[in-house]
Amino acid sequence: MTIKIKYIIAAGMLSTALLCNISCEKFIETDFPSNQIPTQLVFEDEQTADAALAGLYSSLWTNSMYSGGVEGMGALLGTYTDDLSCVYTSSSNGALDLFNNQQIPTNTAVTSFWTFAYQQIYAANSIIEGVRNSKTLSDAVKDRITGEALFVRSILYMQLYQIFGEIPYADTTDYVVNSQLGRMPKNELLLKIETDLSEAINLLPTTYKNAERIYPNKYAGYMVLAKMKMLLKKWNEAEILCSTIMQNSTYVYQTDITKVFQKSGTHIIWQLKPKNTNDATKEASLYTFSGAPTSFVLRPELISLFAATDLRRQNYIATVPFGQQTNYRSAKYKNLAVNNPTEYSIIYRLDEVYLMQAEILTELDRSSEAIPLINRSRQRAGLPTLSNTLSANDVKIQMREEKRREFFTEHGIRFFDLKRWGLLDQLVMVKPNWKSFHSNWPLPQKELLLNPKLNPQNTGY
Template sequence: MKPRYTTLLGLIITLFLFSCTDDVEENVYDKYQADEFYSTPEGADVALAAVYANVVGNWGGLGYAGADNGWYDLNCMTADEQVIPHRNTGDWQLDFARLYKHEWLPSDLIVNNTWNWLYRAIFSANLAVEQLENAEAAQTKISEAKVLRAFFYYLLMDDYGNVPFYTENNITVEELPQASRQEVYDFVVAELEANVPNLSDTKGGEYYGRFNTWAGYALLAKIYLNAGVYTGTPQWQKCLDAIESMEAGGFSLHPGAANESSPNGYQYYELFGDQLPEDETILAMFATANIVSRNIYTIRSLSGPHAMELFGVSGWNGAIVPEDFYNGYDNADIRKAQFLVGEQPGGVTYVPEVGSLDNPGADPFAGVRNIKFYPATPLDGGGASNDFPIFRYADFMLMKAECLVRLNDAPAAKPLVDAIKQRAGLDALSNNPTLEDIYRERGFELNWEGHRRQDMIRFGTFLEPNDFRGQSDEYRKLFPIPTSAMDANPNLQQNPGY
């Protein structure tokens, strides 16, 4: 069970519950004028909580991760690490198979949901910035709101390229101008460089799940890591500099040792459980099922009788790990413990081979299953209470190694890669790491955490054929602007190819 909610998390929960109730009247802040209210620490946290409430995942494609049909599925199932096949029993929509086969359309639900979520979040962030600036609130609070807004614009730029851009809400949808990816990149970088130094350097406590200085530098490093994709100009040294600024927060790898009381038998899997350990976690998404957010990923993967036998709730028999991805893991790798094949409790036998994703679809028990997010209580058939790691230190160690190799300093990268491998129970590299070594290690370490599509694009593998499709066209590196957005705003130009 999670400890007592901190102030901001409690506010997020309150706002989340209110957002699900149609007949709740607007709050009236009694004796306070708005500016006076938002200038107080409590009022500033209310403004920020309204923005953070957009991060947590829920039905209808809302949130960063946790539920389905949103950003997480769009960015994971277009890569090589997971997919939900249509079953030959008639189960599961075809949208997920289309993502994996790179056949998505501008009218698709998940493409539209992700777009709508991000613009809802940006509207909320713009409002918070306005409220806090008008109230002359503490600079650390204003900067936190601006960093959150930069985070959402980063996700938009990464997925859609040239996007509508606005920082004030006094404009109608049909008037929104479309900014180039370069312009959005420049804005996001400038906002982060100006505001991250103003953030709190507190770790944990009330800053669990919030952007502090270290999470801000982590975000800046992510953007610099992919600058070559966004602008055509790589920024490997700037990425290194941002990572080194983040490292001043004092992060380390969480132990990976065998432990019967830990999920999946290893301390490593505590990184994906209830409240995430602070040694490695830089930024987490908070979840408590049926209160705020949820984490569906194991329950969605396991079949009904198998999940019932393990957890007392029925699984959805959905997401699987493609056979080639699963086969890449060494049998000695403790990270392979997250995958289930063969005979299981509940009279279920999973087979790795999947013959079809859509026509006629996969057999009911075809596909490797994943229990990386071993369900934390409270849980039910709608999800569990695992928090989600948005940023964790192992990711940034491998990012640092990648930058060093790209800057021709592979010897300095070797200890970083070796530390990740050795925690997983594997031998150190026999030679200095190559980019291929780092790419493979990122897949092994970070699968199902929302990074793979971005990595595949950066390493040039995203368009390569697989067992279910041929070579993809170049334009598939971006998602289309949804049809509904194009219809609502005549200023928008569709991405090429769509």
């Protein structure tokens, strides 16, 4: 029997094939086992293997939790907590229900979020299997591509766990196995993610494959592993990882606030490139409006945290008058349409590592060492530096406030911080529908119907 697909087409299919009730016969006509996609056909040479990897990165930018658009963590978790207000008018809009903390298991935004994530996990698994089974790729190429795919799979699992709680862990493309997976217990799941990240770091190169830093390297892996260690409260290990990044001369703190979100910065650890050359970032397209707001506006509680002299108030936030009302929008990314030669979507930047390290030091009872790290972003914002005489509790408060001012609307950082700090229930002060069980989203009802082993549903739903 003959193969019906070309190699490059097959590579593209890898980014859309996860758990989507599409039989393999729709992709190919071949004598391969009916429960496997013959991904080894895609990996005969480095070019086709890299094409599959490029498809995975493209899907992260287009439709994923890391997308800067309405389907991403920046928007959905920003409106779920207290960074953003959602102003969509459709009563059936999934993001609006998240803003009102009234999500149910059939919420369309939640379902899409889950589906896109597992599609990309499947694509990563396809790449890993294809590379490992290839008889023509060099060991160096195998290591690099496997490391990148493991890295992507790990960050998806880490965030899915923090949003949904216990989830299924798939490391195969066998759709029969995947369709019957139950939710992996917390400790086992976290160990799997931690192990995968460690393996990815071992395989990833130290230097960037591309000067634009659009492919993760070993230090991007260190940063994610440090986040994982913080989640596990392994503070000493997290400190070593953050120190390793901060001491590397590849990364230089950006002192010019007008250049923080420009793609050429040496403070960038990893970023996603728009699909087409000079396309606007999804963040710019989503948050920019004039007159009446159309999607999201910054919440007044956030605006009130900025002193009038804070340069972030001038550079990260735009004031938009409309009639008798004044709205505020995120203006971190500024270039629109096809006139964007300077901006990519930044996923990880050195600034976050500094404030991660500041948090770690407060947890290790070394608050005085955290103060200079907090002062880096304050100095860039034109604010006075914190005194070395602050109490440990005041340092912790200042670190938390500084992190909110610096990272609003960026990939759900606010939600993950509040959850790690045990402070999510404080949202009830500004969000009256908030309930304690909202610390986890509901599992999509569609998934529970397809696979009863995912039961029971999360508490409260």
